[in-house]
Amino acid sequence: MRTHAPQPLGPEVGKLGLGMLGGFTPQPDDNMPDWAACIVLLGPNGADWDQISSAPEFHDGAPDPLDRWSERVLRALAATLSAQAFFPFGGPPWQPFQTWAQRTGRAVASPIGFLCHADQGLMVSFRGALALPFVPTDLPAPAADPCTACASQPCRSACPTAALTEAGYDVAKCHSWLASGNTPACKTQGCAVRLACPISAGAQRSKTQSAFHMKAFHK
Numbered sequence: 108m109r110t111h112a113p114q115p116l117g118p119e120v121g122k123l124g125l126g127m128l129g130g131f132t133p134q135p136d137d138n139m140p141d142w143a144a145c146i147v148l149l150g151p152n153g154a155d156w157d158q159i160s161s162a163p164e165f166h167d168g169a170p171d172p173l174d175r176w177s178e179r180v181l182r183a184l185a186a187t188l189s190a191q192a193f194f195p196f197g198g199p200p201w202q203p204f205q206t207w208a209q210r211t212g213r214a215v216a217s218p219i220g221f222l223c224h225a226d227q228g229l230m231v232s233f234r235g236a237l238a239l240p241f242v243p244t245d246l247p248a249p250a251a252d253p254c255t256a257c258a259s260q261p262c263r264s265a266c267p268t269a270a271l272t273e274a275g276y277d278v279a280k281c282h283s284w285l286a287s288g289n290t291p292a293c294k295t296q297g298c299a300v301r302l303a304c305p306i307s308a309g310a311q312r313s314k315t316q317s318a319f320h321m322k323a324f325h326k
Contacts, residue, residue, distance in 0.1 A: 109142040109189045109240040116147060116243035119188075123180050124155030125234060128224060129211025130246045133238070140191060143238040147246065148207060149181070150233045153311030160319070171196075173323070177234040184237070191238040204233050212249025219262050219271050219300065225250035228306030229262060230297070232320070253306050265303035267293070285325045294321050 117127055130147040133139040139146065151159065159165075164172040164179070174196050185192040195204040208214040208222055214231065217223040224231035254260075263271070268284035270277045285293060293299055297317030301307055 109140075111189050111240040113241045113244050115245040116188075116237075116239075117245045119184060120149055121152070123184070124152055124159040125149045126152045127243070127245070127247055128227070128231065128233065129208065129213035129249075130243070131207065131210040131212075132242075139238050142240045143191070145239045145242045145246065146193075146207060146236055147239060147243060148204070148211060148233055148236045150227070150231060151310075151316070153230075153313060153316055156313050156316040160315070173234075173319070181235040181237070188237070189240050193236045193238065195233050195235070202236070204236070207236065208233065211247075213247060215252050215254055217254050217262060217304070218260050220276060221262075221301070223253050223304065223306065224310075225253050226306070227310035228253065228304035228308070229301035230304070230307040230310035230312050257305065261303040261305070262300050265300045267299055271300065282325060285321070294318065294325070297321060 120127060126149065128148045128150045130145050133143050133146050137146075159173075159176065162172075162176045164176040169175070174194070177194060178192075178197075181192040181194070184190075193202045195202060205222060208224070208231075209216070213226070214222045214224045217229060221229050222231055223229055266281075267289075268280055270281040270284065295318050296302070296314050297312060298321070
């Protein structure tokens with residue numbers, strides 16, 4: 108049984124350019140270690156993208172630099188906290204990050220099905236999660252559903268190619284549009300739908316960061 112005195116986690120993840128996006132208490136059917144008192148989800152702080160992208164993984168020519176960086180820094184942090192790191196990549200098996208995000212009480216399924224985070228809107232992304240033997244003293248509290256108060260719901264009509272349909276997200280149509288060259292803004296500035304969310308500005312996502320993610324999505 109691991110023990111660790113409760114402490115703030117925000118300053119430690121902040122040094123990495125990440126932030127706490129919420130957490131929850133694991134249940135027996137989550138298949139977490141029996142010592143885990145809290146699962147905390149972590150994601151980029153857009154204001155620190157220059158710090159993240161200056162890491163060696165982004166300049167060694169190998170694929171998946173962000174994933175490799177995430178594994179390196181979060182496994183190292185986990186070791187200092189007697190914790191265990193989990194990632195939304197590298198499966199199967201795949202960890203249920205979308206379900207975990209909703210269990211934090213800080214993210215909901217938006218009207219278009221994408222996750223919407225209380226602080227980062229539709230720009231939210233996860234780099235990993237830590238199973239901790241303590242509950243951080245600065246763990247963000249659950250928040251009100253950010254979509255309930257959004258009367259205009261601009262996300263529904265922002266896609267320039269109407270890839271969001273009643274049947275769901277037409278991923279192939281999205282890729283076809285990106286490949287057509289008709290809309291370089293989607294590639295260089297980020298998904299128009301995600302940007303349309305009034306809360307997305309809270310993610311502080313730079314055009315450089317958005318271009319990186321769109322290139323990775325469309326590769």
